[in-house]
Amino acid sequence: MAPPIAPHTIDLTINGTAHRLDVAPWTTLLDLLREDLKLTGTKKGCDHGQCGACTVLVDGKRVNSCLTLAVMKDGATVTTVEGLARNGQLHPVQEAFIARDAFQCGYCTPGQLCSAVGLMAEGHAHSAEEIRELMSGNLCRCGAYANIVAAVQDALAAQSTQREAAE
Amino acid sequence: MNRFGYTRAGSVAEAIQAFAAHPDARFIAGGTNLVDLMKYDVETPDHLVDITRLPLDQVEDGTDGALRVGALVGNADLAYDRRVQERFPLLASALLAGASPQLRNMATTGGNLLQRTRCHYFYDPATPCNKREPGTGCPAIQGVNRNHAILGTSERCIATHPSDLCVALAALEATVLVTGPNGDRRIPFAEFHRLPDDRPEIDTTLAPGELITAVEIPAADFGAHHTYLKLRDRHSYAFALVSVAAGLAMDGGRIVRARLALGGVAHKPWRDPAAEALLSGQPATDDSFRKAADHLLSGAVPRSGNGFKIALARRAIVRALRQAAAGTPQSQTDKRIQ
Numbered sequence: 001m002a003p004p005i006a007p008h009t010i011d012l013t014i015n016g017t018a019h020r021l022d023v024a025p026w027t028t029l030l031d032l033l034r035e036d037l038k039l040t041g042t043k044k045g046c047d048h049g050q051c052g053a054c055t056v057l058v059d060g061k062r063v064n065s066c067l068t069l070a071v072m073k074d075g076a077t078v079t080t081v082e083g084l085a086r087n088g089q090l091h092p093v094q095e096a097f098i099a100r101d102a103f104q105c106g107y108c109t110p111g112q113l114c115s116a117v118g119l120m121a122e123g124h125a126h127s128a129e130e131i132r133e134l135m136s137g138n139l140c141r142c143g144a145y146a147n148i149v150a151a152v153q154d155a156l157a158a159q160s161t162q163r164e165a166a167e
Numbered sequence: 168m169n170r171f172g173y174t175r176a177g178s179v180a181e182a183i184q185a186f187a188a189h190p191d192a193r194f195i196a197g198g199t200n201l202v203d204l205m206k207y208d209v210e211t212p213d214h215l216v217d218i219t220r221l222p223l224d225q226v227e228d229g230t231d232g233a234l235r236v237g238a239l240v241g242n243a244d245l246a247y248d249r250r251v252q253e254r255f256p257l258l259a260s261a262l263l264a265g266a267s268p269q270l271r272n273m274a275t276t277g278g279n280l281l282q283r284t285r286c287h288y289f290y291d292p293a294t295p296c297n298k299r300e301p302g303t304g305c306p307a308i309q310g311v312n313r314n315h316a317i318l319g320t321s322e323r324c325i326a327t328h329p330s331d332l333c334v335a336l337a338a339l340e341a342t343v344l345v346t347g348p349n350g351d352r353r354i355p356f357a358e359f360h361r362l363p364d365d366r367p368e369i370d371t372t373l374a375p376g377e378l379i380t381a382v383e384i385p386a387a388d389f390g391a392h393h394t395y396l397k398l399r400d401r402h403s404y405a406f407a408l409v410s411v412a413a414g415l416a417m418d419g420g421r422i423v424r425a426r427l428a429l430g431g432v433a434h435k436p437w438r439d440p441a442a443e444a445l446l447s448g449q450p451a452t453d454d455s456f457r458k459a460a461d462h463l464l465s466g467a468v469p470r471s472g473n474g475f476k477i478a479l480a481r482r483a484i485v486r487a488l489r490q491a492a493a494g495t496p497q498s499q500t501d502k503r504i505q
Contacts, residue, residue, distance in 0.1 A: 005172050025172065025215060026170065026205075062268065063272055063273050064270065067199050068198065068202075069215075115268070118269075122243075122268070129501060137267025
């Protein structure tokens, strides 16, 4: 038997809170969030990077947490669906999902929301067509796509109105 | 996943050294393919060497309009890089045709080159596979092979290479820069990936312990005469059944020089300089395009489930050359094929 492999100590800022954590090299960010930190908003769908249910933001970029080894993200800032609302105020994307009824069973929703927030920060989606293409990493088995596209469109429109007002 | 040790490399030399210190180590960067394969027990490394902190994440201008892309430049960062969008739109298009936005945020340039096949049998350790376990056989040859290769196959393996980026890099005649225990090497793109022959377990000509540091892309002079046409079962987020990267240097209605590479049809991006030569000096007509397509596909061998790929590839080549000649590259957003 090979000697046991020692855990690695890493620092992560998750939804604004600093954590010092001991992780085994094979622990995915998804399992760390769900099992160790009880942040079960992030969902395990396929666990192979094919469905997008596990999407979170790492240093502001949307990634599949199921294919991310936590040990590699030492020092990173992570935002999960639990961290999207600020001071009791839902994120505009969350508001838009409710207004547009952009979900049915809700299982893909945390991933859709984090993905949409990432998409808005990237700034490459403008038309419905571009939203469809750039949200294609998030599958919805209920088929709520039409309303998801509408919700993301609303959130993008609100974002540009806000930007214009700030200028 | 199996249990493994972990080293975070602080320098290229440290990475090479850490790799050599373990009998079955792997370098890891984006992890989008390696971690997935580890979850299926297809890859069972005893040690991972994390290279994400190495200073290989820059896109730099080289000499004569060339671009030097660090191995750790992310697929999304590369696709939206202003220089790539302006000077290498074929590359940007191929990148945006691949994977999903999340995966493109994670995946790196070097890692994209080292993707393994998505053959179902390769992914399933319950089945034999010459690529996974040499000498056990290839169930795809008599089995489910709709996604498999039609060109350059062997009796041991009919797997395809899954990358879109690599098809563009083949057409652009990139060079892969590597370093390793025996120093630095430059590998022309056409010689980087290999055909399966009797060693399908070996995907590339990288030596054990060698690390990709950058990809160099020489200036392309196609102007608007390029396209990346990808055909697949879904409109987005699926591997290619057939893809075509085309670039044409044009003089009016006449083709001066052509570059043509196919994806989804072979163990490596498929190029045939003789097919490209057939287009030189020819008028940009369907007749010229068909001759080049027939030549490219002349050695194609259909299997039970993938014979359709030959006709599909032929039509895709003609369509892609038409798009390139007209200067109307395929949009990766509007999925209609003009």
